[in-house]
Amino acid sequence: MFTNKFIKLLCISFTILPFGQSIAQDNDGPSFEDLLNGFNDPTRWLTYSGDYSGRRHSPLTQITLNNVDQLRPVWTFQTGTTTRGRGFETTPLLDNGVLYVTGSNNYAWALDARTGRAFWRYRRNLPDDLTYGASAPVNRGFGMLGNQLFMVTLDAHLMSFDRRTGDVLWERELADYRIGYAATLAPLVLDNKVIVGISGGEYQTRGFIDAFDPISGERIWRFNTVPGPGEPGSETWPDDPAVLATGGGGTWMNGSYDSDLNLIYWGVGNPNPDYYDENRPGDNLYTDSIVALDANTGELRWHYQFTPHDVNDWDSNHMPVLANIDWEGESRRVVMVGNRNGFFYVLDRVTGEFLLGEPFTATTWAREIGSDGRPIILNDGSQGCLPDPWGSTNFYPPSFYPGLDLFILTARETCATYVPEEPANIQGQSNFGGTVFIDAEKGYGALRALDVHTGELEWEFTYPSPTFGGVMTTASGLAFAGDHEGNFMAFNAETGENLWHYQTGSRIWGAAAITYMLDGRQYVLIPSGTTLQAFAL
Amino acid sequence: MINNHKFVISLNAFLVLIILAVNAHSQAVNPLESDPRAARLGGSIFRAQCATCHGADAKGISTLDAPDLTMSWVERQLSEEEVFQTIREGIPGSIMPPHTFNDTEVWMLVSFLKSVAEVGTTNQIAGNSDRGARLFSSNCSRCHRVDGKGGSLGPELSNITGRRSQDALVRSIRNPSANITRLYKPISFITVGNESVQGTIKSEDAFSIQLMDSNQVLRGFSKLDLRELRREEQSLMPSFTESSLSDSDVNDLLSYLQSSRSP
Numbered sequence: 001m002f003t004n005k006f007i008k009l010l011c012i013s014f015t016i017l018p019f020g021q022s023i024a025q026d027n028d029g030p031s032f033e034d035l036l037n038g039f040n041d042p043t044r045w046l047t048y049s050g051d052y053s054g055r056r057h058s059p060l061t062q063i064t065l066n067n068v069d070q071l072r073p074v075w076t077f078q079t080g081t082t083t084r085g086r087g088f089e090t091t092p093l094l095d096n097g098v099l100y101v102t103g104s105n106n107y108a109w110a111l112d113a114r115t116g117r118a119f120w121r122y123r124r125n126l127p128d129d130l131t132y133g134a135s136a137p138v139n140r141g142f143g144m145l146g147n148q149l150f151m152v153t154l155d156a157h158l159m160s161f162d163r164r165t166g167d168v169l170w171e172r173e174l175a176d177y178r179i180g181y182a183a184t185l186a187p188l189v190l191d192n193k194v195i196v197g198i199s200g201g202e203y204q205t206r207g208f209i210d211a212f213d214p215i216s217g218e219r220i221w222r223f224n225t226v227p228g229p230g231e232p233g234s235e236t237w238p239d240d241p242a243v244l245a246t247g248g249g250g251t252w253m254n255g256s257y258d259s260d261l262n263l264i265y266w267g268v269g270n271p272n273p274d275y276y277d278e279n280r281p282g283d284n285l286y287t288d289s290i291v292a293l294d295a296n297t298g299e300l301r302w303h304y305q306f307t308p309h310d311v312n313d314w315d316s317n318h319m320p321v322l323a324n325i326d327w328e329g330e331s332r333r334v335v336m337v338g339n340r341n342g343f344f345y346v347l348d349r350v351t352g353e354f355l356l357g358e359p360f361t362a363t364t365w366a367r368e369i370g371s372d373g374r375p376i377i378l379n380d381g382s383q384g385c386l387p388d389p390w391g392s393t394n395f396y397p398p399s400f401y402p403g404l405d406l407f408i409l410t411a412r413e414t415c416a417t418y419v420p421e422e423p424a425n426i427q428g429q430s431n432f433g434g435t436v437f438i439d440a441e442k443g444y445g446a447l448r449a450l451d452v453h454t455g456e457l458e459w460e461f462t463y464p465s466p467t468f469g470g471v472m473t474t475a476s477g478l479a480f481a482g483d484h485e486g487n488f489m490a491f492n493a494e495t496g497e498n499l500w501h502y503q504t505g506s507r508i509w510g511a512a513a514i515t516y517m518l519d520g521r522q523y524v525l526i527p528s529g530t531t532l533q534a535f536a537l
Numbered sequence: 538m539i540n541n542h543k544f545v546i547s548l549n550a551f552l553v554l555i556i557l558a559v560n561a562h563s564q565a566v567n568p569l570e571s572d573p574r575a576a577r578l579g580g581s582i583f584r585a586q587c588a589t590c591h592g593a594d595a596k597g598i599s600t601l602d603a604p605d606l607t608m609s610w611v612e613r614q615l616s617e618e619e620v621f622q623t624i625r626e627g628i629p630g631s632i633m634p635p636h637t638f639n640d641t642e643v644w645m646l647v648s649f650l651k652s653v654a655e656v657g658t659t660n661q662i663a664g665n666s667d668r669g670a671r672l673f674s675s676n677c678s679r680c681h682r683v684d685g686k687g688g689s690l691g692p693e694l695s696n697i698t699g700r701r702s703q704d705a706l707v708r709s710i711r712n713p714s715a716n717i718t719r720l721y722k723p724i725s726f727i728t729v730g731n732e733s734v735q736g737t738i739k740s741e742d743a744f745s746i747q748l749m750d751s752n753q754v755l756r757g758f759s760k761l762d763l764r765e766l767r768r769e770e771q772s773l774m775p776s777f778t779e780s781s782l783s784d785s786d787v788n789d790l791l792s793y794l795q796s797s798r799s800p
Binding site: 082083084085128129134135421423424429430431432434435436437438440461462463464483485486487489498501503 | 581584585586588589590592593594598599603632633634637741742743744
């Protein structure tokens with residue numbers, strides 16, 4: 001294997017590839033070692049966050065603080081499919097000059113990364129009676145291993161494709177979509193495992209995280225996010241198997257991975273029903289938590305619950321961001337989360353120990369997080385505004401900038417009043433359990449940079465409306481972000497100064513930029529509306 | 538959970554009863570029209586299935602391009618059958634999807650939407666419309682358009698009485714700042730060229746602003762070129778107190794507007 005790779009590298013080193021001659025450097029596609037290598041090869045973007053850490057921080061430096069104002073559009077790809085009420089939320093993967101892109105309504109494409117032209121297209125025939133998948137027909141991206149691509153579907157299946165042709169290799173049902181299940185995330189691919197989660201926490205569902213064998217498509221393990229009767233965590237629910245079987249806890253955003261600890265870190269969503277809690281007293285584990293699972297077995301190593309007994313739909317489906325930082329004089333392996341409940345958290349990712357929890361929005365529900373890691377409630381809703389159900393931030397990716405030690409995220413300042421109402425609990429129908437009144441006049445968005453040691457706000461840039469765009473940073477000192485009004489922007493990551501913006505024509509919703517080198521040129525890509533747009537100097 | 542079971546049972550029982558009443562698909566007339574429970578149950582369905590885009594109060598969410606459904610009836614002159622079909626079929630080419638609710642559920646939604654609908658003025662307004670036309674010309678037409686004539690700084694008012702109640706219109710005339718609709722929010726600033734600009738905001742992002750200025754010209758500005766930017770709470774429309782327009786004047790004015798054609 002070493003010999004083969006060495007010869008291939010030699011061939012590449014002495015071969016000048018003219019434009020358009022996309023000679024495969026490695027027809028076998030990326031290995032697990034390549035995925036682990038992450039940003040060390042910036043000609044690729046092989047996983048949702050670019051590497052397993054979830055930091056979305058690229059080492060590329062061609063685009064700088066001084067020249068970013070010369071960034072220009074290079075190409076636009078029109079997907080031809082719209083997303084009802086949501087956004088184009090995907091993160092494309094790049095390997096060997098080819099972009100692998102999923103779209104809304106389970107469209108997918110392989111694109112020429114130089115021109116945006118399609119090599120192949122795929123569209124899944126979806127059933128007419130989709131449940132959650134009809135209300136959020138989105139997809140956040142492929143997973144890739146070797147010549148296989150992996151995509152989840154709105155009718156709750158996991159599919160494998162041949163990346164060269166778009167041909168379907170296999171598909172497996174994750175759950176019965178007619179109950180309310182759907183799948184929207186980008187699979188997390190490890191060594192001989194494809195790990196996925198499920199959507200539909202507003203329905204009569206029970207969340208889970210599954211690991212599949214990439215070759216056979218057989219399931220290796222399942223972790224249920226709501227325990228069964230008698231299992232650890234069931235004491236935080238009523239003693240009623242029917243409640244546990246429909247407790248919600250979706251897992252619709254993929255996780256991060258620490259190869260040294262062999263742990264995956266994954267966020268869990270809201271309990272069902274969202275706002276009405278009469279039938280589910282207790283903390284309702286593991287809803288609104290982060291769970292650390294053994295990647296080989298799916299066994300729970302530790303958990304931390306951000307919002308015990310949630311009644312505000314504050315799913316904790318965020319990208320857990322891994323870093324090793326100095327913490328009170330010693331190096332700590334931490335996981336960081338900017339949570340929908342308005343608090344920024346730092347946890348020890350070996351043990352789950354709570355290290356820090358500080359608010360990053362003006363409107364919060366807790367006065368503070370106590371030393372025991374539990375919130376001290378300030379406002380249960382009776383004191384006026386709470387963050388709305390879309391939260392103080394959401395699943396769209398934040399970015400961690402090492403060295404500056406800044407956690408940069410898109411914050412939403414909103415004002416909502418919750419009125420619970422007993423729901424009907426009908427299979428296949430959403431089950432919010434109440435009404436939320438949002439004062440739109442009081443809403444706005446902001447890009448905010450937090451000191452990860454204290455949670456203090458270092459800088460912010462405000463937007464006219466609550467925003468759903470993600471963040472990417474580059475080692476040249478830049479932060480890229482998108483807003484609800486359609487601007488794709490670059491900022492000085494240290495100061496927050498806006499350096500460049502481009503009006504894409506549609507809101508940037510749920511997506512964050514990626515960047516890569518191709519033909520000696522640094523590209524930056526952002527999905528917006530029904531388009532994927534590429535920029536370069 | 539026991540309570541939930543009871544609720545499901547009672548809801549199902551009610552659905553059975555109500556389905557018996559709905560004996561044909563897509564009827565032109567809402568078979569549940571006279572049943573007050575239909576609007577209540579329709580409200581539950583609406584809040585669970587529709588509120589994400591249209592808002593819990595059905596007034597729409599502009600950033601999602603989801604319209605204010607309380608205004609749809611009068612603004613688009615929709616019939617109940619058309620609302621039924623829109624819920625069932627969706628709006629092709631838009632983000633409004635088709636739905637698989639059964640007929641009874643759709644009629645419940647129609648009943649709910651009817652219950653929260655803004656209603657126009659149904660009675661004949663007692664006033665002198667000729668005199669109202671003169672009052673309109675001298676006080677209103679610079680900014681408002683009726684029967685194809687007038688300005689555009691404020692909303693088109695042709696047959697506005699068909700879309701708003703008489704009380705609501707009187708309130709808008711007496712105190713226009715109390716409720717300024719989205720496309721008519723006032724703003725003022727000074728440009729880099731020292732021009733003082735006043736207008737109504739049509740659109741805005743972090744870097745630019747699009748407005749109609751007080752001369753009724755559409756203009757766009759980079760925010761970097763502006764200073765003293767103020768979002769005014771007072772509408773550009775003056776408040777017409779009784780000293781400037783008596784109750785009798787207002788009735789004349791509304792009588793004139795009632796006589797105008799639909800836009």
